[in-house]
Amino acid sequence: MAILAYDLDPTEGLAGPRLKALLDLGFPCNLTCGGCARGRQRGRPNRAAPLAVADRLAGLVAETAAGAVSLVLFGGEPLLDTDVVVACSARVRDACARDGCGYDATVITNATLLDGFGARRLSRAGVTTLQVTIPVGARAASRSSLDQQRFGRILRSIREAREELDVLVRFEVDGAEDLREALSTVRVLEREGMLASPHPAAVLLGPRASYAAQARALFLARPARTAAVTRCP
Numbered sequence: 001m002a003i004l005a006y007d008l009d010p011t012e013g014l015a016g017p018r019l020k021a022l023l024d025l026g027f028p029c030n031l032t033c034g035g036c037a038r039g040r041q042r043g044r045p046n047r048a049a050p051l052a053v054a055d056r057l058a059g060l061v062a063e064t065a066a067g068a069v070s071l072v073l074f075g076g077e078p079l080l081d082t083d084v085v086v087a088c089s090a091r092v093r094d095a096c097a098r099d100g101c102g103y104d105a106t107v108i109t110n111a112t113l114l115d116g117f118g119a120r121r122l123s124r125a126g127v128t129t130l131q132v133t134i135p136v137g138a139r140a141a142s143r144s145s146l147d148q149q150r151f152g153r154i155l156r157s158i159r160e161a162r163e164e165l166d167v168l169v170r171f172e173v174d175g176a177e178d179l180r181e182a183l184s185t186v187r188v189l190e191r192e193g194m195l196a197s198p199h200p201a202a203v204l205l206g207p208r209a210s211y212a213a214q215a216r217a218l219f220l221a222r223p224a225r226t227a228a229v230t231r232c233p
């Protein structure tokens, strides 16, 4: 099931309200982090549901007379099917272009499936930002999986993606031990040049939170009005 939730924020800009939309793609995931139901799901991502939701959101651009649209795509691992993410973003981006409306989009990912080609495709479809969420401590599938293969793939993804997209690395931190682990990983990012110009990745430390909560946190202003929640089977 894909889920669309959106708010209209009239406080930003003069061209019209900002339409702030969350699109839970309803995908499974290639990892198995502790406490995450998506990690236990298997099978191919459902393509039809997120594309239907994207079409609904594209229609809302004109219906709401939005002056700008901010979209966050997530859940479980979006890059299991980059084609769908690209198509969803492009449909909303094109609707915004038709209405002279601003558009930005963020994809929340575990960054284990991304390369430069994928990042370029996302960028050309209007995606502006990649949030890489890194669970630490008990939530990671195992410490060794995060320390070795997985972290290596994340590093490679960030290195290639930051040429095309703004990259935000979010560490889930609950307590002092998580904080120590996160900071030592940040030092590795720094040593590897990920935080350096001309395309520095940004680092965010935050509590364990659902992807929907993380997506909402990406919107700077508090939504003024909850407009609707749409579900697609």
Ligand code: SF4
Residues within 6 Å of the ligand: 029, 030, 031, 032, 033, 036, 037, 038, 039, 040, 075, 076, 077, 110, 135
């Ligand atoms: S927390 Fe994210 S990366 Fe981990 S299993 Fe769940 S969806 Fe996948």
